[in-house]
Amino acid sequence: SINGQIFQQQTVNNLTIQNASGVVLSHPLHLQKHLNMRAGSLLSNDQLYFLSGAAISSAAIGTTIIGNVHAANLFANKTAGNYLAGHPFNASINLNQWTAQPSLFYLDDSISTDSFSIEPRWKPFQYGTDSLLGLWKKQQGIQWRIPANQSAQTAPPYLSGPIEMGNQTVLLNGKSHQFNLVSNPYLCPIQTSAMGRSSGVRALN
16 A cells, blocks of 8 residues: 655655556555556545646556546636636536536537537536536536636635546537537547547547
């Protein structure tokens, strides 16, 4: 097991997991740079924190991270503006559970198809108990609007959930000339040239 308390400020630069029997995280650990999954599994016990800029740099086939992880919310300290956002988890984030309610918008795929219709297609998430429109789905790209007068309490410092690993399939809306907004599903950069695509699909970064 790994006890994060033995490290200064419970923080390390890099972490490599190479144990076929698996590794258990027993206390909170903050990661500044890279997690390398070479063999086995990592049981997070919901105590693994990726600081801003930290990423899963490599993951061998068959390796897994079990339990929730916490990824620094880059939008907590952004300047005013409109940003595209995604999260790296394999489950929805329930925005209804957030104390703060930032200005978040999803792209409504049911409205028309050409590029001139993109702006009107932004619809606000609806915060509220049991609201399905308060779920930020996996692979769902959204718009995060930060007004000039936003306070530091408007966004949570971390986004949390079970991490996405392995190859992923993205199902697109099949309407002719339709734009689909898909977020990077991983906690690391991706090489778009290596993505497999069906005929007639073009990626715009």
